[in-house]
Every structure is written in C-alpha cells, then in structure tokens.
Amino acid sequence: MVSEHRTADVSFDSLLRIFTVPEGPNSTLTQIEEKLSRNLNQFLREHIVAEEKPLIEIEKDFSNASIPEQPEFVSDHTQHLLDTLVSHSVHTSAPSFIGHMTSALPYFLMPLSKIMIALNQNLVKIETSKAFTPLERQVLGMLHRLIYSQDDAFYSKWMHSANHSLGAFCSGGTIANITALWVARNNALKADGNFKGVEKEGLFKAMKHYGYEGLAVLVSERGHYSLKKAADVLGIGQEGLVAIKTDSNNRICPDALKVRIAELKAQNIKPFAVIGVAGTTETGSIDPLESIAAICQQEDCHFHVDAAWGGATLMSNNYRHLLSGTELADSVTIDAHKQLYIPMGAGMVLFKDPEAMKSIEHHAQYILRKGSKDLGSHTLEGSRSGMAMLVYAAMHIISRPGYELLIDKSIEKAKYFANLIKEQPDFELVSEPELCLLTYRYLPPHIKGALASANIEQKAELNELLNELTKFIQKTQRETGKSFVSRTRLNPSQWDRLNTIVFRVVLANPLTGCDILNTVLEEQRQIAQQAPNLMAKIEALVEKVNAA
Amino acid sequence: MVSEHRTADVSFDSLLRIFTVPEGPNSTLTQIEEKLSRNLNQFLREHIVAEEKPLIEIEKDFSNASIPEQPEFVSDHTQHLLDTLVSHSVHTSAPSFIGHMTSALPYFLMPLSKIMIALNQNLVKIETSKAFTPLERQVLGMLHRLIYSQDDAFYSKWMHSANHSLGAFCSGGTIANITALWVARNNALKADGNFKGVEKEGLFKAMKHYGYEGLAVLVSERGHYSLKKAADVLGIGQEGLVAIKTDSNNRICPDALKVRIAELKAQNIKPFAVIGVAGTTETGSIDPLESIAAICQQEDCHFHVDAAWGGATLMSNNYRHLLSGTELADSVTIDAHKQLYIPMGAGMVLFKDPEAMKSIEHHAQYILRKGSKDLGSHTLEGSRSGMAMLVYAAMHIISRPGYELLIDKSIEKAKYFANLIKEQPDFELVSEPELCLLTYRYLPPHIKGALASANIEQKAELNELLNELTKFIQKTQRETGKSFVSRTRLNPSQWDRLNTIVFRVVLANPLTGCDILNTVLEEQRQIAQQAPNLMAKIEALVEKVNAA
Known part of the structure; x- marks a missing residue:
C-alpha cells in the first residue's frame, strides 16, 4: 500500500486510497514514478543486451505459487521489480540487439501510452470506448488505404459504416492470420441452398454438403509457424497447410504452386486460400505476389498476404514496389509492433472488400447489437485495449515521410x-x-x-x-x-x-x-x-x- | 518531432532523436508527460461519465484515411489527443459508471505499466523476455493454485517445466475460452491407430475416423457470446454449441443437461465439452459446478469453467464456496482485467492437468524449439506483451486478503x-x-x-x-x-x-x-x-x- 508509515494492514480505507488518483506532484506515487523513470531511462541508455544470470537462477525469484497473504508497499515492490525483473530483462531496444523483430521505440510513446492505460477503454463496444472506436476505425482505414489506395468516396462510405469493418485490430499477427483464414474458410463454405454455412453447421457438414474430401491452404515452405496453428484451430489440420517449394531466393515457385493446386483438386481437396509472404520471418523474402494473385483469381482462391513484418515497407515510396501485388490480396496482415515501431500487442488484418467480414459477424443481446458501431462484432478477440491510439499518434508524429x-x-x-x-x-x-x-x-x-x-x-x-x-x-x-x-x-x-x-x-x-x-x-x-x-x-x- | 523550434522537417537526425531516451528531468518530453499526467488525473478525478457529443460529430475528427504527409510536434499532437480523444472518451473508472465490468484501477499500476511499455518484452520466447518468462509462469502458477490448490511439490515440478504449461496468458477471456475448447477438441479427437489426430489431419477426417456425425459443446443459455465464436472458429459450428435451459436463478438445469447429452449421443453427436459459467455476463449467476463436474466425469466430457468475470471470487475465503466445483474443472478461464483490477488485455486459461496442453503444442525452427521454456509453444497468440507483470505486482501489493x-x-x-x-x-x-x-x-x-x-x-x-x-x-x-x-x-x-x-x-x-x-x-x-x-x-x- 502507498503509505509513509509502514503499516502493512489490509483495511478497506487503505484499499480505497490505492484506487484514488493521487493529489499533487509531491505524492509518494509521483516520487516512485520519477525514480522508476530514471531507472528505466538508465536501463534503456546502457547498451548491454542483458545482465547474464542463468535462467535457473532467475526462476528461483519466481518460484512461489502462493498468492501473498501480506501486502507490500508500492515503493518496496517497485524496488523488488527493478532488482528481480528489470535487471534480468532483455534489452530488446539495444542497438546491438539485432536478432529479432524488436527495436528501440519512439520515446514519445512512453508518455502517450499513459492515456491508454489510465483511460482503460474497452474497444469491444462503443459504450466503453466512445472516441476510441472512431479512432480505431480511422487507423484501419489508413492501413487499408496504404495497401489498397481506394479513393475518398470509398472511405467516407465504409470506414465508419455500422455494419461493416475494413479489418480488425488485434493483439498480433497470429490472430490477424487466423482471422483472415477464418473469413476465407467461411466464405468458401458459405450458406448454399438448405445448407446454412460452416459457421452454423460446422466443418463436417460443410464438407459433406460441398462434397470435398479435404481443405487446403497453400503457402511457401518459409511461411510463418502461426499458419500451422491457424490450420489446426480452424479444423483444416496442419496437413491441410501445404508447403510449396521456394527458389534460391526463398520465394515461392508459382509453377510449383499451380501444379500443387491441380493435384489437390484432382484429389477433391479444395484449395480455398493461398498465402503470399511479404517478408518471411526467417529470411525476409517477398513472394512474387502478382503471380500468386493471378493464380488465385484463376482458381477462385482467397489470396491472403502475410505482411506482418514487411508491410510497413508500403510507407516508403522508394521501396513499396517490392511489395507489388499486395493490393491484389483479399486480405493482408500487418503488425504495427514490428516495423511501425509500436509497443507489443498491435496487429491488424485488412480486407479489400468491406463485405468480406460478414461471414464472421456475430451479435449479442447486451452489446454488439445489430446496427451498433461496436468493433467487437468483427473481431476474434472480445475485450481489447485502446492500443490503436498509439498507432494513430505515431502516424501523426512520425508521418509517412x-x-x-x-x-x-x-x-x-x-x-x-x-x-x-x-x-x-x-x-x-x-x-x-x-x-x-x-x-x-x-x-x-x-x-x-x-x-x-x-x-x-x-x-x-x-x-x-x-x-x-x-x-x-x-x-x-x-x-x-x-x-x-x-x-x-x-x-x-x-x-x-x-x-x-x-x-x-x-x-x-x-x-x-x-x-x-x-x-x-x-x-x-x-x-x-x-x-x-x-x-x-x-x-x-x-x-x-x-x-x- | 520533439523540438523547441517548430521546424517540421523530416530528417533522419530528428528521427533518431525521437528514438533516443531523453536526458534529464527538464526535457520537452518530461514536460509533456507532466502536463499529460495532470490532465489525465483531472479527467479521472471528475466524476462525469462522458462529455456528451454525438458519435457522428466525433467521427468527423477521425475521418481522414490518409496517413499524414506532414509530421506533427509531440506537444501539438498531445494537445490534439486531449481535445479530440480524451475529452470524448468514456470515463470507465467513474464510480457512477456501473454498467459494465470496468472499474477504477489501483493507481500504482499507472507508473508500473511504464516498465511494461519501456522494456517492450515479447513473451513468445525467452530470448526476448528473459525474467518475464519465469514471472509469467509464476503468475499462471498462482492462479492455478488459487483454483486447484495443489501442493508445493506439484508447482516446483510443473511451474517452470520446459515441456509443460499450466495454462496460457492471453489478451482476454475470448481467447482463453477458445484455447480451452481447442485443447478439449484436440484431446477428444486425438491420434488413434493410423489416425494422426485432428491437429494434423483436420476435423473432417477426424469425424470419419471416430464415426461421429457431429460435435457438441453444452452450456447454459446464459453462456457468453464468445463461445459461439469459439464454436465457429473451431469448425464445430454455432449449432454445435447447445444451449441448456436455466432455472429461475439463471443457473443451468443439470437434469436438462443430462437429457440433452443423451439425446445428442443417440444422434451420434459427440458432446466433448460442457461449460459451467461462474458469473454469467448478463446476470452474474453461477452454475451448479459440482453437479456439472459429476455429469462430465460420467460422460467423459471435458469440463470447462468460464470464470472470466467471477473467478476472482476465489480470492475471498468468505465467498469462494460460491464457486465450489471450479476445482473439478479440466480448465478455467479467468480475466485479470475484470475483478483483479488490471488494465485491459489480461486473460488467462488454466488447466488442471499439466499435460493437457500437449494437444496444441507447436514448434518452429527459430523459436519455440523443443525443450526451450518459450511460452509461445502453448499459446494461441504469438508475440505478446509483458502484461503478466501487472498481475504479479497487484498480487503482491494488494495481496490475497x-x-x-x-x-x-x-x-x-x-x-x-x-x-x-x-x-x-x-x-x-x-x-x-x-x-x-x-x-x-x-x-x-x-x-x-x-x-x-x-x-x-x-x-x-x-x-x-x-x-x-x-x-x-x-x-x-x-x-x-x-x-x-x-x-x-x-x-x-x-x-x-x-x-x-x-x-x-x-x-x-x-x-x-x-x-x-x-x-x-x-x-x-x-x-x-x-x-x-x-x-x-x-x-x-x-x-x-x-x-x-
């Protein structure tokens, strides 16, 4: 508890105090925050990747499965966190930490993220987010426009339309990819005659109705492991995620893709989606997206581009040609927490067609009522934070150039x-x-x-x-x-x-x-x-x- | 850009500045942060739910789908956010905002969340999280113990075991419920003889192998809407989510549940999971969990408890008896961002059996290698933030009492x-x-x-x-x-x-x-x-x- 006197009693009054906004700049909490900021700044300034201590030693500090029976003072616990957690964290933003898709972040995001934490909006519905909902819709619109370059009329018609969504903001690329394939699967197995659609009747009946022996999603052998999860979760099976061989530059071979599609069809397996990778996780390679788009059009496949990491390249007029063909995709995944330099937990999936997400729309009595602008009716996740505001702020402060x-x-x-x-x-x-x-x-x-x-x-x-x-x-x-x-x-x-x-x-x-x-x-x-x-x-x- | 002079040029030097930790307490950014804190504190102190402005008016401020070509100063943009976003946000923490599951938050979480944002760890793997991984494993252990009350030996054996996970930390209850049903589905349709399991071969082949005509998940008619999404995503179909009638107290009728299971079995539909709700979203009712557990044991069903909202009641020795039977569940969903008073984006699912999550385990070459302690091998999500640290801190500062x-x-x-x-x-x-x-x-x-x-x-x-x-x-x-x-x-x-x-x-x-x-x-x-x-x-x- 915050207290000058070290009484560690649990009383409702002391609990009320911790829920109350501290008055004035000299409160204990303000002092703790200042100390914390100094310490974090020092941590971030030191260019050392991690203070080395064996994991097994670190685990000793985190070995007690009992929830404490005794409250700790905020100041004591902050010191404990600095000693046991911060000092043994990975300095992901160090200039010499070049092994993963993390980076230093624009420093202005630290104070601005306070808005997100303090307001604690829930984007699942307007009632708990208000202005955050139009803001998130605008962010989705901006990313949609970055990819698909539709005109003003398009965005003024769809961006804030109650019954539509240009995409979904989510916790990361994995959920984004799952969402894209979920939409693709449901559109491929949609209602038809007496059949009410896979979303209602399930995959087994859908397969029987359409007379398929299997479903397939095709992607280069360099595709992200999250796609295997997606195939598993969606009931397609990991074997339904068909890996296509790559050329010497780690790009999918379009001819091999065509051959494989034909083989699958001959086995009565429905190839309902092809994924082009725009920046593979392992080699950063970009598939020949235009060729894949042409094949998808011919074969009536959903074309998804996994640009979780590489998508930000569209911001550069000098290099966006490397991603040519992304604009032909039915859906695109982009992670803002990768090359858009936003803190962890900011993924997006965008759909070319504003009607695409109808196939996964859902409603409930107390929220997401039909006609509401609640974002939750088109997301896999339910309650979500206002993370989109950090993307919004970075777009404005950094700007496209x-x-x-x-x-x-x-x-x-x-x-x-x-x-x-x-x-x-x-x-x-x-x-x-x-x-x-x-x-x-x-x-x-x-x-x-x-x-x-x-x-x-x-x-x-x-x-x-x-x-x-x-x-x-x-x-x-x-x-x-x-x-x-x-x-x-x-x-x-x-x-x-x-x-x-x-x-x-x-x-x-x-x-x-x-x-x-x-x-x-x-x-x-x-x-x-x-x-x-x-x-x-x-x-x-x-x-x-x-x-x- | 942060600058005393209002040059709005885009130069790499000015960009480098925004990625650099500001020096000293008098930096522009520190001043902006102070102003922001004052403003937010004022917002949080005023007990008004929301400044009323029609949504259509608010949308006008968020109508431009173009990414700005001109950078804004951090100070200007902060003011812009205060005017257009903060002032038209919902005061979810107002004492008179009693319509949803939001609340005031312990104020110490504001400074502590700086650690999360500034360190920007990625919990998918040890290499980008280090001490945050054991911390998250401990938090999962604490919640596991809160529910299942296993002994010290159990937690020292399993909590930090490289090949096991007592649960998954995720963005919220929806992902937690989907994860639980994913595990249940995969265990119900597991590898058997020549059949390699639903995760490999998909749902259609699984159904043919096991000779089922359908799958069913049973829950009271008051079950959360996320379960419909789960049934859709997992290929079971929304019709496979079977609603059981409730009594006058909005609790599931165990007899009706038994009858329905028998009916489904007679139709050769496999009821592979039953969900007990511990705190329905609409009425806060708790199902008779012990009766459901007995039925599940008899029928060899996975028993999941959706305690997303009500689970925190286990913290109270005076009221935890209301949730009796939760400890009999195979899996339990708890949201820390509900009654554990953590900011949005903190859900968890716990599994009684440390082996349960094997059925959804996945690996990749560059991370999640077998034998690593990477948390990402057992989560639906990929990259994730260090949100668990806020749960950890709150457990220590507030304590169980x-x-x-x-x-x-x-x-x-x-x-x-x-x-x-x-x-x-x-x-x-x-x-x-x-x-x-x-x-x-x-x-x-x-x-x-x-x-x-x-x-x-x-x-x-x-x-x-x-x-x-x-x-x-x-x-x-x-x-x-x-x-x-x-x-x-x-x-x-x-x-x-x-x-x-x-x-x-x-x-x-x-x-x-x-x-x-x-x-x-x-x-x-x-x-x-x-x-x-x-x-x-x-x-x-x-x-x-x-x-x-």
Missing part, C-alpha cells in the same frame, strides 16, 4: 551489412536482404573449399559440425551479453539444400550504427576460437576431404 | 443495492445478485399489477412497452452523462419467460458509494417522466387491462 526514411535507412543498412559480410573471407552470406533481414554464417575459406569439394557423406558431416559451431557462436554471443543475433535453420540451394544453421539479423533499429555491425562480426570470429575441440574436429575433417 | 476485502465489499454492495431496489415500490429486481451483478427495471406498482393480471396478448403488449421504456431510460441516462447502467434482454420465469429488457449493474468499483446507487434510481425515476407519449400508451393499456 518519416516512416519512409526509417524503412529506407533499414534497407540500406542491411545492404551495407550484406556487403560487409561478403568482404570478409571467413563469413558467408546465406540469404541476401530484400528488406532489412539477412542470414549468414562463419565459414573460413579453407572450410568452405572443403565443403564444396567433399563427397555427399563428408559434406553432410562437415555441415553438421558447422551447424554446431554456428549454434555455439550464437549462444556464446548471447550469453556474453554485448550483442544478440538469432539463429534459424535453412536449406540453401547453394549447399544442395542441406539443413544449415545460420545467424539471422534484423536491422530495424534506427539506433544500430555500422560500427556495431563490424563489432558483431569481430566478436563472432573470436568466439569461434573458443571452441577448440569443435574446431579441431572440423579441421580434421577438412584435412580428410582435402586428402581424398 | 486485500482482494478478499475488495470482493467482499462488492458483493455486500450488490446486496445493499438489491435491497434498496426491493424497497422502492416503483422498481423491480429482476435477478438477485449472487456476486456483484444484478438486473432490475422501472415498474411502478399499478403497472406491475396490470402486467400480472393481463391476458397473454395484453401481457406481451404491455411488456413490449415496458421494454421501450427501459431502453429509453437507459439511453437517456447514458447520454445525460452523470451515470451509466447497461441493459440486456432476459426471459424471467416470474414473467412467463417473456423477452424482458432490464437494467444491468456491475458493482466492482470500490469507489462506488451507496449514495450513488440512490441517485441512479432517482435519476431513472425522473427520466421515466420525460417520455410522456410512451407513458401515456402504457397507462392506457393498464386501464384497458384493469377494465377487463
């Missing part, structure tokens, strides 16, 4: 890093950056030579040892705490599609300077020398290959 | 209000409060008398007029802006289950005093007199009934 500059600089930085890697004799760029994401590995020239000339068996063996090395370097670098790159497994065509572990780097943080990139490589090179046993094994195998 | 006091006071306040309504000759209590939620309507004694003695036709007609009156009072009161109650439609047994519109009140805000409750009734009484035409119609019909 500001976002353009951020996107452009990120792409240029990735090109710089790709060139830097290529200049190093002992590193191999595994995937070229299309946007600001690339992959590479440590591969000294003599090992590379051996890998190229080895026979199939030796090649696999050597590659496995290299995988171990890459893993070792990545883990050690993370644990050292100065910088962080992530790792994933690819099947590069230049290495006969062997299972290859690579470093993965995302360069979205505007504070990441070129000097950091140099340092990251130098550190990796040094760490490689800290695994003498592994290096000895590799060298022995290289010798064997060379002797053959 | 503090929550107990809050819960007890809310229930007692509802009893007080119920008695107050009963004492008024011109109001009718429609549903008694079991927790802190009740429904009632304005019904002067002579109209009540006529309604009781009218013939079927007249009764329906009079009731419809009363519905119009209730609706008019509720809307006018909301628009007047001093207080807010919501409305819903019930079928009270005392009125032959006629479709009856009622006022709905939730008394969870500790700042709501008894004086406010008196005022709400007085205001409603006065508003009733502002509808002379409607009142005249009612009086004419009453006269007709009395003359007959």
Whole structure:
C-alpha cells in the first residue's frame, strides 16, 4: 500500500486510497514514478543486451505459487521489480540487439501510452470506448488505404459504416492470420441452398454438403509457424497447410504452386486460400505476389498476404514496389509492433472488400447489437485495449515521410551489412536482404573449399559440425551479453539444400550504427576460437576431404 | 518531432532523436508527460461519465484515411489527443459508471505499466523476455493454485517445466475460452491407430475416423457470446454449441443437461465439452459446478469453467464456496482485467492437468524449439506483451486478503443495492445478485399489477412497452452523462419467460458509494417522466387491462 508509515494492514480505507488518483506532484506515487523513470531511462541508455544470470537462477525469484497473504508497499515492490525483473530483462531496444523483430521505440510513446492505460477503454463496444472506436476505425482505414489506395468516396462510405469493418485490430499477427483464414474458410463454405454455412453447421457438414474430401491452404515452405496453428484451430489440420517449394531466393515457385493446386483438386481437396509472404520471418523474402494473385483469381482462391513484418515497407515510396501485388490480396496482415515501431500487442488484418467480414459477424443481446458501431462484432478477440491510439499518434508524429526514411535507412543498412559480410573471407552470406533481414554464417575459406569439394557423406558431416559451431557462436554471443543475433535453420540451394544453421539479423533499429555491425562480426570470429575441440574436429575433417 | 523550434522537417537526425531516451528531468518530453499526467488525473478525478457529443460529430475528427504527409510536434499532437480523444472518451473508472465490468484501477499500476511499455518484452520466447518468462509462469502458477490448490511439490515440478504449461496468458477471456475448447477438441479427437489426430489431419477426417456425425459443446443459455465464436472458429459450428435451459436463478438445469447429452449421443453427436459459467455476463449467476463436474466425469466430457468475470471470487475465503466445483474443472478461464483490477488485455486459461496442453503444442525452427521454456509453444497468440507483470505486482501489493476485502465489499454492495431496489415500490429486481451483478427495471406498482393480471396478448403488449421504456431510460441516462447502467434482454420465469429488457449493474468499483446507487434510481425515476407519449400508451393499456 502507498503509505509513509509502514503499516502493512489490509483495511478497506487503505484499499480505497490505492484506487484514488493521487493529489499533487509531491505524492509518494509521483516520487516512485520519477525514480522508476530514471531507472528505466538508465536501463534503456546502457547498451548491454542483458545482465547474464542463468535462467535457473532467475526462476528461483519466481518460484512461489502462493498468492501473498501480506501486502507490500508500492515503493518496496517497485524496488523488488527493478532488482528481480528489470535487471534480468532483455534489452530488446539495444542497438546491438539485432536478432529479432524488436527495436528501440519512439520515446514519445512512453508518455502517450499513459492515456491508454489510465483511460482503460474497452474497444469491444462503443459504450466503453466512445472516441476510441472512431479512432480505431480511422487507423484501419489508413492501413487499408496504404495497401489498397481506394479513393475518398470509398472511405467516407465504409470506414465508419455500422455494419461493416475494413479489418480488425488485434493483439498480433497470429490472430490477424487466423482471422483472415477464418473469413476465407467461411466464405468458401458459405450458406448454399438448405445448407446454412460452416459457421452454423460446422466443418463436417460443410464438407459433406460441398462434397470435398479435404481443405487446403497453400503457402511457401518459409511461411510463418502461426499458419500451422491457424490450420489446426480452424479444423483444416496442419496437413491441410501445404508447403510449396521456394527458389534460391526463398520465394515461392508459382509453377510449383499451380501444379500443387491441380493435384489437390484432382484429389477433391479444395484449395480455398493461398498465402503470399511479404517478408518471411526467417529470411525476409517477398513472394512474387502478382503471380500468386493471378493464380488465385484463376482458381477462385482467397489470396491472403502475410505482411506482418514487411508491410510497413508500403510507407516508403522508394521501396513499396517490392511489395507489388499486395493490393491484389483479399486480405493482408500487418503488425504495427514490428516495423511501425509500436509497443507489443498491435496487429491488424485488412480486407479489400468491406463485405468480406460478414461471414464472421456475430451479435449479442447486451452489446454488439445489430446496427451498433461496436468493433467487437468483427473481431476474434472480445475485450481489447485502446492500443490503436498509439498507432494513430505515431502516424501523426512520425508521418509517412518519416516512416519512409526509417524503412529506407533499414534497407540500406542491411545492404551495407550484406556487403560487409561478403568482404570478409571467413563469413558467408546465406540469404541476401530484400528488406532489412539477412542470414549468414562463419565459414573460413579453407572450410568452405572443403565443403564444396567433399563427397555427399563428408559434406553432410562437415555441415553438421558447422551447424554446431554456428549454434555455439550464437549462444556464446548471447550469453556474453554485448550483442544478440538469432539463429534459424535453412536449406540453401547453394549447399544442395542441406539443413544449415545460420545467424539471422534484423536491422530495424534506427539506433544500430555500422560500427556495431563490424563489432558483431569481430566478436563472432573470436568466439569461434573458443571452441577448440569443435574446431579441431572440423579441421580434421577438412584435412580428410582435402586428402581424398 | 520533439523540438523547441517548430521546424517540421523530416530528417533522419530528428528521427533518431525521437528514438533516443531523453536526458534529464527538464526535457520537452518530461514536460509533456507532466502536463499529460495532470490532465489525465483531472479527467479521472471528475466524476462525469462522458462529455456528451454525438458519435457522428466525433467521427468527423477521425475521418481522414490518409496517413499524414506532414509530421506533427509531440506537444501539438498531445494537445490534439486531449481535445479530440480524451475529452470524448468514456470515463470507465467513474464510480457512477456501473454498467459494465470496468472499474477504477489501483493507481500504482499507472507508473508500473511504464516498465511494461519501456522494456517492450515479447513473451513468445525467452530470448526476448528473459525474467518475464519465469514471472509469467509464476503468475499462471498462482492462479492455478488459487483454483486447484495443489501442493508445493506439484508447482516446483510443473511451474517452470520446459515441456509443460499450466495454462496460457492471453489478451482476454475470448481467447482463453477458445484455447480451452481447442485443447478439449484436440484431446477428444486425438491420434488413434493410423489416425494422426485432428491437429494434423483436420476435423473432417477426424469425424470419419471416430464415426461421429457431429460435435457438441453444452452450456447454459446464459453462456457468453464468445463461445459461439469459439464454436465457429473451431469448425464445430454455432449449432454445435447447445444451449441448456436455466432455472429461475439463471443457473443451468443439470437434469436438462443430462437429457440433452443423451439425446445428442443417440444422434451420434459427440458432446466433448460442457461449460459451467461462474458469473454469467448478463446476470452474474453461477452454475451448479459440482453437479456439472459429476455429469462430465460420467460422460467423459471435458469440463470447462468460464470464470472470466467471477473467478476472482476465489480470492475471498468468505465467498469462494460460491464457486465450489471450479476445482473439478479440466480448465478455467479467468480475466485479470475484470475483478483483479488490471488494465485491459489480461486473460488467462488454466488447466488442471499439466499435460493437457500437449494437444496444441507447436514448434518452429527459430523459436519455440523443443525443450526451450518459450511460452509461445502453448499459446494461441504469438508475440505478446509483458502484461503478466501487472498481475504479479497487484498480487503482491494488494495481496490475497486485500482482494478478499475488495470482493467482499462488492458483493455486500450488490446486496445493499438489491435491497434498496426491493424497497422502492416503483422498481423491480429482476435477478438477485449472487456476486456483484444484478438486473432490475422501472415498474411502478399499478403497472406491475396490470402486467400480472393481463391476458397473454395484453401481457406481451404491455411488456413490449415496458421494454421501450427501459431502453429509453437507459439511453437517456447514458447520454445525460452523470451515470451509466447497461441493459440486456432476459426471459424471467416470474414473467412467463417473456423477452424482458432490464437494467444491468456491475458493482466492482470500490469507489462506488451507496449514495450513488440512490441517485441512479432517482435519476431513472425522473427520466421515466420525460417520455410522456410512451407513458401515456402504457397507462392506457393498464386501464384497458384493469377494465377487463
């Protein structure tokens, strides 16, 4: 409880005090907030990825499953949080934390997010959100326009229409993708004659009515894992998520897609949706969206673009051509908490056709009544926060040209890093950056030579040892705490599609300077020398290959 | 951009500035934050529900679908937000805003939420959350223990186990309910012989393998609308969500449940889950959970308890007996953003059996690798914020006895209000409060008398007029802006289950005093007199009934 005297009694009066807005700038809570801000600012300013403490040690601080019987003072608990939580958090906004899709955030979002927390609106219905509802509808309209470029008349007709929704704001890309496929599934299995639609009668009856043996969603083998979840949840089954092979640039092969669709149809399996990826999570590659759109039109498939990460590129007039064809999609996923630099929990799905979401519309007696403008009638989630206001604010304060500059600089930085890697004799760029994401590995020239000339068996063996090395370097670098790159497994065509572990780097943080990139490589090179046993094994195998 | 000089250029240097932590307490941003805090505190202190402005007028401020080409200064935009957004928001924390499940929040959550926003952790994986992952696991453990009361050994074995999860933290009760039914569906249609399980092969093949004609989830007719969404999404179909009739206290009739299960089985429809509601959204009623549990055990059904709203009652040793039987459930939904007083966006689902979530487990190459402690392998959502830390903090600062006091006071306040309504000759209590939620309507004694003695036709007609009156009072009161109650439609047994519109009140805000409750009734009484035409119609019909 907030109190100058350390009485830790539970009384209703002390409880009432904690629910009451503190008076004046000298309240205890204001002082706590100031201390907290100073501490957080210091944390954010220190460019260290994480103070290293083994997870098992950290878990000891979070091991008690009993809800405390004794209240703590706010000041004491704040200190406890700073000691046990903040100091052992990941500095996701550090300029050298380049392994995931996190970044530094525009600092003005910290004070502005107070509006969201303090007003605690619930966007499921107008009655608990009022102006936040039109605001969210405008944000959806802005993103819709960014993708589909409809005219003013379109938006003044649909944006605030009670019975329509241009999309859904949601907690993230996974829910956005599920929503898109939910809409696509329900439209593919809609009411027809005596059949009342899959939403009413369920998937089993729908399949029998339409006479299908199965359903399929097609996506490149680089599609996001959330699509497997979506296929599972929606009753399609993970096997119904059909992976199409990619070319050497990790882009879906349209011909292979066509062939697969024909095969599925021959088996009486309905391919009801194709997903184009605009920025794969692992390599940042963009599928040939126009070709996919043409195939979808021919085959009467829902065309969804998963642009959760890459969608923000549309903000740049210099690079939006990379996403050509997105405007042909029936639906598009964009995460604002990725390259729109909004805090975690801001995803969106947009639909080209304002009528598309009818197939998932729902109502209730006490809210979401027909004709209301309640956003909840078209969302998978129910109660939701006013997160859209942070997107709204960032759009206004940064503006489109500001976002353009951020996107452009990120792409240029990735090109710089790709060139830097290529200049190093002992590193191999595994995937070229299309946007600001690339992959590479440590591969000294003599090992590379051996890998190229080895026979199939030796090649696999050597590659496995290299995988171990890459893993070792990545883990050690993370644990050292100065910088962080992530790792994933690819099947590069230049290495006969062997299972290859690579470093993965995302360069979205505007504070990441070129000097950091140099340092990251130098550190990796040094760490490689800290695994003498592994290096000895590799060298022995290289010798064997060379002797053959 | 933050700047003393009003240059509104877009330059990379000015962009870098907005991503950089401001130095010192006199920065522009610190001043903006102080102004904002003052303004928000003032908003929160004024006990007015909402400044009234027609929605159509508000929409004009949010009508431009173009992303701005010109950046705004943070200070200008903050003022813009205060004018157009904050001033037309709903004061959900006002003591007289008693229509929905919102409340004032403990004020210490405002500064503490800074930690969440500033650190911007992503809970999908350890690599972007570190200490936040064990913290969230502890919060899930605490809620699990609150429900299931397992011993220390249980929690030290399972709480931090890499391959297990005691539940899932999610954005809200809807996702929690969907997750529970997803798990239940997948366990009911699990791998068996050559069949690889519904998650792999999909619902159609699963049904054929198991030889079912349909699937069913049973819940009382008062179940939350999110369950319809869940049935739709999961491919069961809304018709597979079977509504069971309730008794005069809005509780499911166990005998009717048994009969319906038998009927479904006779039709070869598999009832794979039954949902008990612990606090219905419309009436706050609690189903007889122990009876449902016994039926579920007999019928081998998954037993889910939707305690999204009522679950917090378990915190009170004085009232937790009301939820007896919750501990027998296979899964339980609890929303922390309802009666645990956490900001919007904090739902949870807990599973009795630590192995239960295996049926929805998923992995990917770059994260959620097998054996990692990444929370993302057991959640429907992907990227998620560190919201669990606010639950953790509130548990420690308020403590269980503090929550107990809050819960007890809310229930007692509802009893007080119920008695107050009963004492008024011109109001009718429609549903008694079991927790802190009740429904009632304005019904002067002579109209009540006529309604009781009218013939079927007249009764329906009079009731419809009363519905119009209730609706008019509720809307006018909301628009007047001093207080807010919501409305819903019930079928009270005392009125032959006629479709009856009622006022709905939730008394969870500790700042709501008894004086406010008196005022709400007085205001409603006065508003009733502002509808002379409607009142005249009612009086004419009453006269007709009395003359007959």
